[in-house]
Amino acid sequence: MALKNQISYPSLAELDPVVAPLQPTLPCPRCGGPCTIPDPFSLSISCKLCDLTASYHNDGKFIVIVEGSPISVREDTIKYNMGALKVIGGGSICIDRQNNVYVKGGSKISIHRCNNIHVEGGGDVSVHRCNNIHVEGGGSVSAHRCNNIHVEGGGKISVHLCNDIRVECIGDVAVHRCNNVLVQGGGNVSVHRCNNIDVEGGGDVSVHRCNGFRVDGGRDIRVHRCNGVQIERSGNICIHRCNNIYAKKSGNIRINRCNDAHLEGSGEVRIRRCNMAAVENCVDACNLN
Structure with a gap:
């Protein structure tokens, strides 16, 4: 027998996200699981599934934004969207097969087969088979088989087999x-x-x-x-x-x-x-x- 007064619940998309006051969560940039913030006044995050520990503030290493999610990485490998952000050592990072990535800081940055990459500051930058690359400041820049590259500042610039290049530098x-x-x-x-x-x-x-x-x-x-x-x-x-x-x-x-x-x-x-x-x-x- 059908009930006369049926209760209608809103869909999940219409509900506001509920966050615990002392343990707010964020999606993990590595595995997608819930990351907890131990202190409401802290910007650091930690994931219990993959043991990722990162922070939003600039701690002298890198600030990387992947698909709109900012993270600060140390010596680790972060897989995201069929690609990987691999921190080789202190101040060196390698980005492979990523889209929409923003990197700030670091001493040596290597980018392979990526689209929509923005690098600000840091040291030497190496770009290979990428599209829509914007590099500001930093040291020397090397680009190979890329399209739509914009370099501002920096030291020595080397470009090989590329299209649509704009360079504003002092080296x-x-x-x-x-x-x-x-x-x-x-x-x-x-x-x-x-x-x-x-x-x-x-x-x-x-x-x-x-x-x-x-x-x-x-x-x-x-x-x-x-x-x-x-x-x-x-x-x-x-x-x-x-x-x-x-x-x-x-x-x-x-x-x-x-x-x-x-x-x-x-x-x-x-x-x-x-x-x-x-x-x-x-x-x-x-x-x-």
Whole structure:
């Protein structure tokens, strides 16, 4: 017999989470089990299932945020979402196959096959086969086979086989076989077999076998076998076997084997084996054909 006055209970999704006043719980970033906070005024957490002990404050090691859950890790391995955060030693961390990870601090950070990674501060950073990487500060940065990389600050930058790269640094930059590269500031810049390279400021620039190369500022420029070269406000320029050259407000210029060169407002100009060269407002020009 059905009851006349049936009691209807709300669904679990409609209920507010109930937390004990002295033992609040949080999901464990390693195993997903309940982590307890021993003290209501403490930010440390501990899991009884996997013996994980972590804290939310910066204790001089790392602050890692995985899928919105901040944790501070020491010497341990945290598996999450089919990947792993492995702390190799004091100040060194290795991140493999993770998404949406934020790392702050540390002395050496290695990232493999990850997406949406943000690294702030710390020391040297190594990135391999990743997408959407943002690195702020730190030491040297090495990227290999990555897409959409943004580096701010840091020391020496090395990029190999990458696409869509933006570098703002104070150290030397080496780019090899990349597409769509923007370098702002920094020291000496070395570019080899790349497409669409834009360099603003910095020190000496060396370019070898590239397409779509532009320099604004910088010191001495050396270009070898390139197409579409545009240089403004730089030091001395040496160009060898290039097409479509435009140079403005630079130092002395020497061109060997090129087509369609337009030079304006520069120092001494020496041109050898060039088809159609236009020189305007330069100190001295000499065609060595």
